[in-house]
Amino acid sequence: MKRKETQALIEMVMSSLSHQDNFLGISDPEKRKTICGSAKEIIKTTDKIIKCYIRVSTEKNGIVRIPAYRVQHNNISGYYKGGIRFSEVVTEEEVENLAILMTLKNALHRLPFGGAKGGVHINPRLVSERELNLISKKYVQNFSRDIGPNQDVPAPDLGTNEKVIDWMVGEYKTINPGKPYAGSFTGKSVANGGVKGRRESTGRGVFLSYSWLIDHWAKQYDKNQAIPRTKQWQTLQALRQKTKEGKNIRVAIQGFGNVGSVSAQEAVQYDKNKYTVVAVGDHAVTLYHPDGLDIEALITFTNQSGGDLPTNAAELKQAGIKATLLPATAVLTADCDILVLAAIEGQVHKENMDQVQASVLVEGANAPISTEADNYLEAKGAVIIPDILANAGGVIVSYLEWKQTLAVHNFTEEEIIAAMSKQMITTFQNVYDSYFLSNEYSMRYTCYLLSLERLTTLLYRHGKLF
Numbered sequence: 001m002k003r004k005e006t007q008a009l010i011e012m013v014m015s016s017l018s019h020q021d022n023f024l025g026i027s028d029p030e031k032r033k034t035i036c037g038s039a040k041e042i043i044k045t046t047d048k049i050i051k052c053y054i055r056v057s058t059e060k061n062g063i064v065r066i067p068a069y070r071v072q073h074n075n076i077s078g079y080y081k082g083g084i085r086f087s088e089v090v091t092e093e094e095v096e097n098l099a100i101l102m103t104l105k106n107a108l109h110r111l112p113f114g115g116a117k118g119g120v121h122i123n124p125r126l127v128s129e130r131e132l133n134l135i136s137k138k139y140v141q142n143f144s145r146d147i148g149p150n151q152d153v154p155a156p157d158l159g160t161n162e163k164v165i166d167w168m169v170g171e172y173k174t175i176n177p178g179k180p181y182a183g184s185f186t187g188k189s190v191a192n193g194g195v196k197g198r199r200e201s202t203g204r205g206v207f208l209s210y211s212w213l214i215d216h217w218a219k220q221y222d223k224n225q226a227i228p229r230t231k232q233w234q235t236l237q238a239l240r241q242k243t244k245e246g247k248n249i250r251v252a253i254q255g256f257g258n259v260g261s262v263s264a265q266e267a268v269q270y271d272k273n274k275y276t277v278v279a280v281g282d283h284a285v286t287l288y289h290p291d292g293l294d295i296e297a298l299i300t301f302t303n304q305s306g307g308d309l310p311t312n313a314a315e316l317k318q319a320g321i322k323a324t325l326l327p328a329t330a331v332l333t334a335d336c337d338i339l340v341l342a343a344i345e346g347q348v349h350k351e352n353m354d355q356v357q358a359s360v361l362v363e364g365a366n367a368p369i370s371t372e373a374d375n376y377l378e379a380k381g382a383v384i385i386p387d388i389l390a391n392a393g394g395v396i397v398s399y400l401e402w403k404q405t406l407a408v409h410n411f412t413e414e415e416i417i418a419a420m421s422k423q424m425i426t427t428f429q430n431v432y433d434s435y436f437l438s439n440e441y442s443m444r445y446t447c448y449l450l451s452l453e454r455l456t457t458l459l460y461r462h463g464k465l466f
Ligand code: NAD
Pocket: 156, 157, 158, 159, 160, 202, 254, 255, 256, 257, 258, 259, 260, 281, 282, 283, 284, 307, 328, 342, 343, 344, 345, 364, 365, 366, 391, 392, 394, 395
């Protein structure tokens, strides 16, 4: 979904909230319409878009100018919060869309954060370690007045990791001597004040979003034939039936970085007789094997290759992996039950939506499915678990990391996993109940509705809506 599509959905949901009897305790329909119209204008638009050019002296090309962004969408729920991505295709519009999604995600999961996002227009694979360090530090120098533990708290995202975040924290501390700095970023290394399990948290939550739906939520209603969301209910039942017959549920995963590789690991470690990862793909290749791929061997390989999957027979042999090599996009249309999208935006769209074979699609990445594809697949009976629901594990654990900087308590990894799972399951229960037990809105619409109810209530209580 692009920014315009996100904004269009916000508009639709706000319009339906204005028709909800007694919403915000307002019985007068005209007044409710005015109040919801004001909330819509605030949430559709962005508080602040900051753009700068980072100038870095490179080994090969002399001084280069790199566009960089920090977009602060809304902070009615709390301090701005959102990752920084390093990508050669990042644009201002994309960063703004991602910032809006952060506001909605934090509100949906009841986190005390607003929404923001950052972006730097570089391909991190094509710069040296020294250049990456300089770019990271300059990002902080340029946005130092806008970020901070009680203002805007960035984290890693696509193309960034705990090493980059540790450098950024170091630079923030240098620029702000004597000021609190530990909570200025989340996703730090554990050695630098991060929490155990932050790196794995998004992938873990992505796996939980569909495994909990199939293995726990659907189980509650196993014998109930009267679930109003008929087609999607049949989809879940077919998957549960597979498990009952001792057949594995086949998972394909696009993206084998932080989110994709951890969600693959979670699937195969959960129960070997339940989930099998039959395909994984990255920017260069898809690996497919109908009996399942050796995920641990792939992780060992990518740890040594700098993140890339094997792309030829020699590398497959070196990694000890049996797989067929296919084009990068083949993972999207692979023969599977569940498709986890854990790479980038705009992957399932008008041109390929009719070739998708999965009956459950999970948005580990932000905005990987277009509105048209969402509607088409939903009408066919697919269950689509949207980004703001599925990939919140990272920001939930980021909240715990940020909170840890305010207290003298270091969370154990078990505490982190338990707190994250509890928070996500509470939201899953709300969303899955609303979605499956009525037949009114798509799951994405349902998530937006719950989220916008929360944001509008806060705006109203804060006296911002007239
Ligand atoms: P990452 O950089 O660790 O991995 C990205 C993966 O996507 C790599 O395997 C890369 O090869 C692949 N990829 C990149 N471009 C591709 C393309 N055109 N086609 C196919 N594959 C491509 O990033 P990550 O942290 O795993 O994040 C993945 C997605 O999840 C992003 O969209 C990010 O915004 C989202 N997300 C991440 C987090 C987090 O905590 N890291 C939290 C929420 C959402």
